Amino acid sequence: MRFCSRWVVRDQWHEVCLYEDYFLYRTRAADSTAPPEEHRVENGDIADIGVDREGPLWGITLTVTSGESRTVPCPATIAAPLLLRWHDRD
Known part of the structure; x- marks a missing residue:
């Protein structure tokens, strides 16, 4: 794994992980105990990861x-290192 971080914004819990072979994004309501909604994308299927600063x-x-x-x-503080690791993955 190259990068993984969690945060809460507007009562929504988020987690982003950048692994060697795939990108994982999970989210749910911050006060929920339900399993998070999960999105996994293989690195070969990613066209770009960008930011709106x-x-x-x-x-x-x-x-x-x-x-x-x-x-x-x-x-x-989370987006900047995520992008750095994505662009330096090779």
């Missing part, structure tokens, strides 16, 4: 090769 809360956007994308709010 606006203040201390950035948006991480994961775009897959099919053109679909998803953006989640993320503290800048």
